[in-house]
Amino acid sequence: MPLLELTDLRVHYGGIEAVKGISLAVEEREIVTLIGGNGAGKTTTLRAISGIKRPTSGSIAFRGKRIDGQPAHQVAKLGIGHAPEGRRIFGRMSVRENLEMGLYAAGRGGATGVKASFDRVFALFPRLAERQRQAGGTLSGGEQQMLAIGRALMTRPEVLLLDEPSMGLAPIFVERIFDIIREINEQGTAVLLIEQNAHMALSVARRGYVIESGSIVLSDEAGKLLGNEQVRKAYLGEE
Ligand code: ATP
Numbered sequence: 001m002p003l004l005e006l007t008d009l010r011v012h013y014g015g016i017e018a019v020k021g022i023s024l025a026v027e028e029r030e031i032v033t034l035i036g037g038n039g040a041g042k043t044t045t046l047r048a049i050s051g052i053k054r055p056t057s058g059s060i061a062f063r064g065k066r067i068d069g070q071p072a073h074q075v076a077k078l079g080i081g082h083a084p085e086g087r088r089i090f091g092r093m094s095v096r097e098n099l100e101m102g103l104y105a106a107g108r109g110g111a112t113g114v115k116a117s118f119d120r121v122f123a124l125f126p127r128l129a130e131r132q133r134q135a136g137g138t139l140s141g142g143e144q145q146m147l148a149i150g151r152a153l154m155t156r157p158e159v160l161l162l163d164e165p166s167m168g169l170a171p172i173f174v175e176r177i178f179d180i181i182r183e184i185n186e187q188g189t190a191v192l193l194i195e196q197n198a199h200m201a202l203s204v205a206r207r208g209y210v211i212e213s214g215s216i217v218l219s220d221e222a223g224k225l226l227g228n229e230q231v232r233k234a235y236l237g238e239e
Contacts, residue, residue: 001064003028003190004049004080004159009058009068011044018044020214021058026159031181031191033201033222035235036211042194043085045211046161049192050082051075062159081157085164085194087148091137095128098136098147102154113156120187121150124180142173149180159190166197178204198235202226210235 002025011019019041026032034042047053049060051072060068067075076082081102089098099121103114122129125146131139136147145165152160162181166174178200185191195201202208202222210218210231218230225231232238 002026002061003030003063004192005059005061005064006045006049007059007061009045009048009060010056011041011048011053012056013044017056018214019048019055022211022214022216023058024209024216024219026190026192028158029185029188029190030207031185031193031205033193033195033198033205033208034211035195035198035201035208035225035231037234039213040211041214042211043163046082046084046163046192046194049075050080050161052082076155076157079155079158080161081152081155081159082161083148083152083163083165085167087144089136089139089144089147089151091135093136094133095136095139095147096132099128099151099154102151117154117156120156121153124153124183125150142169142176145169145173145177146180149177149184153184153189157189159192160184162191162193164194164196166195166200174200198231199226202231 004026006022006024009019009022022045036042044053048055051070055068059066062078090101127143128146128150139147165177181191181204193201193205202225205222208222208225209216
């Protein structure tokens with residue numbers, strides 16, 4: 001049984017169908033990437049999984065149990081962490097308060113294991129440990145990205161949904177973020193990763209899906225997608 005399984009998922013915004021019957025799976029401890037161009041439906045898929053956007057039809061199962069239709073805080077509590085696009089951190093709150101929000105959002109404030117969560121996040125991101133009292137809004141872009149990922153890890157999720165973690169970052173930060181994604185995965189967390197940087201995403205993932213206009217057009221082992229002519233032309237900028 002896959003850890004996370006989407007079956008024929010459809011999502012609409014009013015009359016527009018953004019996700020048109022997507023089926024995909026993430027196995028335990030696996031890194032899976034979803035690549036595709038602008039407006040393909042990647043963010044919408046993640047928002048449906050984490051309960052932010054209600055799907056029109058189809059199903060989302062976590063460990064074999066349906067979770068579609070459940071509110072976001074409940075989905076977070078079950079073990080699904082989401083670091084959204086554009087970081088969405090709380091600018092006026094301190095780094096530490098932002099991380100605590102990750103727990104409260106999932107109804108886990110005051111739960112046991114809070115110290116372990118902070119320890120894990122600070123071990124992954126020493127920069128956040130140094131800047132615990134700094135306002136989130138004054139962090140650099142790369143640091144805000146670390147904070148968004150750290151916040152999603154506070155509930156110690158079994159699967160982490162990452163939406164464009166490399167967006168807007170300098171190349172050196174991009175490398176660092178991908179190293180951290182590997183490290184998070186080696187600690188036992190499965191990852192569903194959305195990326196415009198298809199080369200990096202396919203280098204870190206075990207499997208990948210290519211999504212175009214709301215539908216999956218290709219899926220394979222990441223190494224095979226890296227060698228696929230269609231993928232090379234459309235997403236790796238090669239002739
Ligand atoms: P990008 O890489 O550009 O972020 P994406 O693959 O993540 O793209 P989505 O953000 O999921 O794509 O968008 C899929 C489609 O749904 C697009 O056509 C988009 O315009 C539309 N869409 C997304 N959010 C909304 C919304 N709140 N209201 C109406 N349409 C929306």
